[in-house]
Amino acid sequence: MCLHSYTLHTKINILFIINPISGGRGKLAIPDFIDKYLDKEKFNPNFVFSEYVGHAAELADEASIKNFDVIVAAGGDGTINEVATKVLKHNKILGILPLGSGNGLARFLSIPKNLRYALTIINSLKVDQIDSAEFNGKCFFNLAGMGFDAHLSSVFSEDKKRGLSGYLKLGFQEVFHYKAQTYLLNIDGKEYTRKAFAISIANSSQYGNDVYIAPNASVKDGLLDVCIIKPFSLLKLPVLSYVMLRGTAETSDMVEIIKGKNIVITREKEGAVHVDGEPLQMGKHIEGLVKPLSLNVIVP
Numbered sequence: 606m607c608l609h610s611y612t613l614h615t616k617i618n619i620l621f622i623i624n625p626i627s628g629g630r631g632k633l634a635i636p637d638f639i640d641k642y643l644d645k646e647k648f649n650p651n652f653v654f655s656e657y658v659g660h661a662a663e664l665a666d667e668a669s670i671k672n673f674d675v676i677v678a679a680g681g682d683g684t685i686n687e688v689a690t691k692v693l694k695h696n697k698i699l700g701i702l703p704l705g706s707g708n709g710l711a712r713f714l715s716i717p718k719n720l721r722y723a724l725t726i727i728n729s730l731k732v733d734q735i736d737s738a739e740f741n742g743k744c745f746f747n748l749a750g751m752g753f754d755a756h757l758s759s760v761f762s763e764d765k766k767r768g769l770s771g772y773l774k775l776g777f778q779e780v781f782h783y784k785a786q787t788y789l790l791n792i793d794g795k796e797y798t799r800k801a802f803a804i805s806i807a808n809s810s811q812y813g814n815d816v817y818i819a820p821n822a823s824v825k826d827g828l829l830d831v832c833i834i835k836p837f838s839l840l841k842l843p844v845l846s847y848v849m850l851r852g853t854a855e856t857s858d859m860v861e862i863i864k865g866k867n868i869v870i871t872r873e874k875e876g877a878v879h880v881d882g883e884p885l886q887m888g889k890h891i892e893g894l895v896k897p898l899s900l901n902v903i904v905p
């Protein structure tokens with residue numbers, strides 16, 4: 606493990622990229638709040654709001670090329686994905702202010718939703734390295750997946766309402782119509798054929814909101830957890846929800862988890878996938894891999 610606490614001679618340029626729509630709450634007051642609690646002996650703060658999908662990535666890329674050493678994703682896992690992809694590319698340092706709906710990676714890293722506490726973590730500037738991963742060349746840091754998860758992300762992205770309640774409502778509507786597919790998986794050279802309701806490739810352990818799909822996954826182990834949710838009768842939906850909330854999916858007969866580094870999945874047809882909850886379209890053939898301890902991130 607490589608954990609640094611930086612000793613400073615000059616102030617660090619830090620950029621906060623704030624997603625105004627993540628988590629479904631207004632963010633206009635956020636820059637003033639950050640300015641009040643950020644350690645200005647250490648940091649020289651700048652703020653910018655993302656204006657559209659992909660804008661946070663453009664802003665982070667630009668900031669990395671300019672003189673910013675720390676770039677903070679103020680939003681959920683989708684915002685972290687955009688910012689961290691560029692932080693990784695330029696070998697800068699990622700900060701996280703969890704302002705999303707689910708905040709899966711922030712929860713895994715024990716970064717609290719309470720902004721004031723989250724800022725004390727940024728002020729402490731303890732930097733650790735975590736694994737990142739790729740799905741057909743697209744970076745992800747928390748979870749990627751296909752099947753029902755991906756279908757739901759795709760429908761949710763077109764819905765006007767954000768936040769947890771909107772997501773759950775849509776989930777209940779969609780689960781009644783969704784049909785399981787057959788997947789051919791190759792995990793580190795070993796082949797498996799599985800019919801699945803959803804397949805998640807987990808770098809961290811949870812979707813967000815403490816819903817654990819891969820309770821034993823770690824962003825420090827150099828492995829991905831391939832989580833196969835088997836087809837199930839809707840009568841068993843409460844059982845599946847229960848095991849995920851209890852963090853016991855590994856022991857449930859509804860979920861199979863296989864750990865690996867290189868994952869190739871061939872599915873019945875092309876269509877929706879998600880990377881960190883954001884929907885994308887990909888072909889039938891998907892390749893996943895892990896890049897051990899590749900991302901610098903500020904941790905508690």
Ligand SMILES: Nc1ncnc2c1ncn2[C@@H]1O[C@H](COP(=O)(O)OP(=O)(O)OP(=O)(O)O)[C@@H](O)[C@H]1O
Binds near residue numbers: 629660683708813882
């Ligand atoms: N100004 C904007 N208008 C519309 N969409 C935006 C804007 N800025 C960023 N986005 C997009 O908002 C999406 C959702 O962001 P994010 O994932 O951070 O929030 P969330 O879905 O509420 O949280 P979580 O992923 O933790 O559940 C991302 O795809 C991002 O590209």
